[in-house]
Amino acid sequence: MCGIIGRINYRGRTPVREAELKKPLFEMFHRGPDDEGIFIDRYCGLAMRRLSIIDVAGGRQPMLNETGEIAVVLNGEIYNYRELRKELEPRHRFKTNSDTEVLVHLYEEHGERMPGMLNGMFGFVLWDAKKEILLAARDPLGVKPLFYAEQNGALAVASEIRAILAALPLSREMDRAALTEYLSFYYISAPRTIFKQVKRLPQGHYLLAKDGGFELKRYWRYEFAPEKMNEAEAAERLETALLNSVRRQMMSEVPLGVFLSSGLDSTAIVAMMAKLGVTPKTYTVGYESGSSFDEMAGAKLVAGKYGTDHHDCVMKPAHIKEFLPKIIGHLAEPHGDWTHVAMYYLSQQSRGDITVALTGAGGDELFAGYPTLTAAKFGRFYRHLPGPVKTALKAAADSLPPSYERLSLDFKIKAFTRGAGFAPEMAHMKYKEIFSSGEIAELLPGAEGDPFEVFKQHLPDLKGVTTLNRLMYLDMNVFLPYCSLHATDMATMINSQEARVPFLDNEMLEFSRRVPLDLKLKGFITKHIVRKALRRYLPEEILKMPKKGFVMPASFWLRDELCDFAAGIIDAAQKKAPGTFNFTYIRQLLTEHAGGKKDNTRKLTCLLSFFLWQDKYQ
Numbered sequence: 001m002c003g004i005i006g007r008i009n010y011r012g013r014t015p016v017r018e019a020e021l022k023k024p025l026f027e028m029f030h031r032g033p034d035d036e037g038i039f040i041d042r043y044c045g046l047a048m049r050r051l052s053i054i055d056v057a058g059g060r061q062p063m064l065n066e067t068g069e070i071a072v073v074l075n076g077e078i079y080n081y082r083e084l085r086k087e088l089e090p091r092h093r094f095k096t097n098s099d100t101e102v103l104v105h106l107y108e109e110h111g112e113r114m115p116g117m118l119n120g121m122f123g124f125v126l127w128d129a130k131k132e133i134l135l136a137a138r139d140p141l142g143v144k145p146l147f148y149a150e151q152n153g154a155l156a157v158a159s160e161i162r163a164i165l166a167a168l169p170l171s172r173e174m175d176r177a178a179l180t181e182y183l184s185f186y187y188i189s190a191p192r193t194i195f196k197q198v199k200r201l202p203q204g205h206y207l208l209a210k211d212g213g214f215e216l217k218r219y220w221r222y223e224f225a226p227e228k229m230n231e232a233e234a235a236e237r238l239e240t241a242l243l244n245s246v247r248r249q250m251m252s253e254v255p256l257g258v259f260l261s262s263g264l265d266s267t268a269i270v271a272m273m274a275k276l277g278v279t280p281k282t283y284t285v286g287y288e289s290g291s292s293f294d295e296m297a298g299a300k301l302v303a304g305k306y307g308t309d310h311h312d313c314v315m316k317p318a319h320i321k322e323f324l325p326k327i328i329g330h331l332a333e334p335h336g337d338w339t340h341v342a343m344y345y346l347s348q349q350s351r352g353d354i355t356v357a358l359t360g361a362g363g364d365e366l367f368a369g370y371p372t373l374t375a376a377k378f379g380r381f382y383r384h385l386p387g388p389v390k391t392a393l394k395a396a397a398d399s400l401p402p403s404y405e406r407l408s409l410d411f412k413i414k415a416f417t418r419g420a421g422f423a424p425e426m427a428h429m430k431y432k433e434i435f436s437s438g439e440i441a442e443l444l445p446g447a448e449g450d451p452f453e454v455f456k457q458h459l460p461d462l463k464g465v466t467t468l469n470r471l472m473y474l475d476m477n478v479f480l481p482y483c484s485l486h487a488t489d490m491a492t493m494i495n496s497q498e499a500r501v502p503f504l505d506n507e508m509l510e511f512s513r514r515v516p517l518d519l520k521l522k523g524f525i526t527k528h529i530v531r532k533a534l535r536r537y538l539p540e541e542i543l544k545m546p547k548k549g550f551v552m553p554a555s556f557w558l559r560d561e562l563c564d565f566a567a568g569i570i571d572a573a574q575k576k577a578p579g580t581f582n583f584t585y586i587r588q589l590l591t592e593h594a595g596g597k598k599d600n601t602r603k604l605t606c607l608l609s610f611f612l613w614q615d616k617y618q
Helices: 018-027 081-088 099-117 161-167 176-185 231-249 264-275 296-306 317-331 339-350 363-367 371-382 387-398 409-419 424-430 437-443 467-493 506-514 528-533 540-544 563-576 583-594 601-617
Strands: 002-009 035-041 044-050 070-078 120-128 133-138 147-151 154-158 205-210 213-218 256-259 281-287 309-315 356-358 498-500
Touching: 002 018, 002 070, 002 120, 002 133, 002 161, 018 035, 018 044, 018 161, 035 070, 044 070, 044 120, 070 099, 081 099, 099 120, 099 133, 099 205, 133 154, 147 161, 154 161, 176 437, 176 601, 231 264, 231 506, 231 528, 256 264, 256 339, 264 296, 264 356, 264 363, 264 528, 264 540, 281 296, 281 339, 296 309, 296 540, 309 339, 317 339, 317 467, 317 601, 339 467, 363 467, 363 506, 363 528, 371 409, 371 424, 371 467, 387 409, 424 467, 437 583, 467 498, 563 583, 563 601, 583 601
Parallel strands: 256 281, 256 356, 281 309, 356 498
Antiparallel strands: 002 044, 002 154, 035 044, 070 120, 120 133, 133 205, 147 154, 205 213
């Protein structure tokens, strides 16, 4: 919905100047092309760029309370604002129909407990002039981003890294521990960013600045609390929760549609909209010569069943060359999963018709959709095999000829034998690993940091939790917000389009933690209860389809149309910083891939994205 910035000069209490807010706002123009608002109170300033979606006419920000002592800027949507407003109206005077105005009055009554009362996707910054407190908060699962940095007694909080870099004269020194994490998993998670001085506010946290300092506090944590329920009851409750979630997240005064894949989650959203009497516009990304990567046929089954106004958006290799540098420039940090380019293209193609898009993100994390969970079940048996047997199996797996198809059998077997010998949590991450620690040492002499530190920090939350729930918790707190949701937010907001996630509505979160594990993962069937709940709504082909993931055919394109593109990026990186990476090793990765000897797709996309970032920001 918006790009927001808050600044407080809390040590010297020097006045904030409008120019100090204008510059970072310019960097976020794409997030809010419809309007701009600035509020300054002595040594604190709030500002925003607005993408008008709710109360288009009256919802200008910053929003103030009756006395003007509390001001707020909001990025995102508060889905329960009508219910909250009804509770507050007897004691407060509302001037607009905006969800943003609820925040100032809710804060008046509940203070810093307020973020935990919201159902929505949000990042907001609030200033309490009377108490001289700045409060910044991020939604429970990190759908909307917030970054912050401090320098010389000035603190800035904003929706994008680029805005933070424009707000304060920061060093652009790279965080080498963040780089190690990036090379291991091709994204960076809270609290780090690629810049040493810029931090990422973790999901479910708020930042409180007062008395010349600031602290982070956690206000929400996902806790498993399974209840006794049979399959029929669970399926009925899931359908009800999803229907309510979709109804809430359809609120909009501007055109709304659905990003439709062939997967269960986005198709479920279309089915629920149909039940609510809505026939949406739907958009599916496909690929030129996409083979196993293409989801257009499956999406058309659902689009045809519900008579949606359907659009196929076909990507070509040339789109990677055109869009990837632009997207990384906006991200202001590398992101190695190139599916964000496909998301950008889908957003770009649909933006002329719709301003808001519902997506299926989050269903896999809440209801056990990833094949790594079934791998964990197999891993229990694998770890008990004699050492020589495991060695022989790994050697056999490594000798398999590479397949460049989507989630091919050889990819799964190689990933499994690489990780299954470790303890479950470590194995779970090893399956996703891009470069191993040994490979990073060869690639980047003097690498710093433990790439698994970020995952280990969540394990103390999980006392008494079963192994598979522990693995889902890790995905929910690391992969979902920092690989999936962050890239989706950025890729769509570049096009001034808002992506919403009905599966991450509070009601869905609350229900998912009540569902017993054996109804989520039944034997080796992932998302069993979702399939059960949707049986009468979706084609059998969709219900029986195994998890494929949102993947593009970069593996094929890097062997052909994008091979010279990749080589050019590597050459330019070596000229700019010849002593940093082992470029002989990197060229070997590309040669092996292009020659059909190894599928090095993820390694190459990881490195190429980094080099494009390095060219712009270092």
